[in-house]
Amino acid sequence: MHLPLLTVIGLVVALAGMPARAADGPELVIEEPVFDFGTVEQGTSVEHTFRVRNTGRAELRIDHVKTSCGCLAGLASAPDVPAGGEGRVNVVLDTARIVGHTTKVVTVYTNDPAAPSAGLALDGTVMTDIVASPSPLYLGKLRRGDAAEREIRVTSGRPGAAYEVTAVEHTNPALGTRLERLPDGAGQRIVVTLEPHMPLGRFNDQLVLRTTSLRQSSLTVSVFGSVEGDVVVLPPQVTFGLARAGTAAERDLYIRNRGTHPLAVTAVSVPQRIVSYRLDTVQEGQEYRLTLRLRDGLPPGKVEGAVEIFTDHPDEGRLVVPLYAIVRDGGRRG
DSSP states (O other), rough: OOOOOOHHHHHHHGGGGSSOOTTTTEEESSSSEEEEEEEEEETEEEEEEEEEEEEESSSSEEEEEESSTTTEEEEOOOEOTTTTOOEEEEEEETTTTTTTTEEEEEEEEOOOOTTSSEEEEEEEEEEOOOOEESEEEEEEEEEEEEEEEEEEEESSSSSOOOOOOOEEEEOOOTTEEEEEOOOGGEEEEEEEEOOOOOSSEEEEEEEEEEEETTSSSOOOOOOOEEEEEEEEESSSSEEEEEEESSSOOOOEEEEEEEEOOOOOOOEEEETTTTTTEEEEEEEEEEEEEEEEEEOTTOSSSSEEEEEEEEEEEEEEOEEEEEEEEOOSSSSSHH
């Protein structure tokens, strides 16, 4: 996730539009929400500690720290910051898969009514010898039996340098690759193909590019996508986001039949401690709606699970949908 710096600053400025603080409540203050780490070599671990002050009259609780990508880790030094006290959020950025200018964001969720969330950003540039773009490569949502073809452009990451890829390796027999040189010395391209016999479901494979660079002798590019059949579940995952006290948290899933024969949903399995569900027929044999509702009394923190949907389709009898939520402390949650 690459965010313009103005967008990050806007995350902080937007706090001004939140509800007014109680005179005796907590008050979150972050004096330097953006850290400029300058220019680093790819693979460098960037670390920074953000200061979080509580200038209010009540204890400030840091409910949760959420990062914008898997390359980023964030941890609060303590969940509670006393009135007039100071806490810290330690952030570590792994640049192994980052190229060029980047902005990565950590979102801090608190009990300050005027600042229920605040963004902390790392901003800078990551240098490398060889750049593969796009990386990762998304092949899209494909129908079963369809083939696909995309390309990756390979160029030098340093002005005047002449590095190149010598070989491409992978282990998936359904993937094909072809390495070609671009005209006028503009670099190379890797043509990636997906055979029509790819099995149903999501896939995520790795291309290993062997190069002439001594510092970067190999480069890994993820190739991912999904192969869909007759039965589609939308959205492909359930995210409740931040479950707020006093509100009913519900999400709908739609099970749609794109085949020529009628479809029946025969059973549903949910994590009973997390959600309850209701299954409704939108159009008999063609579309069903599954409504999920968060249960009361869930402990604060991150909640994860999976919903299983069973059908009478001969090839797509079991569908699995991931489920996520963040539960805030206090109050009743629907």
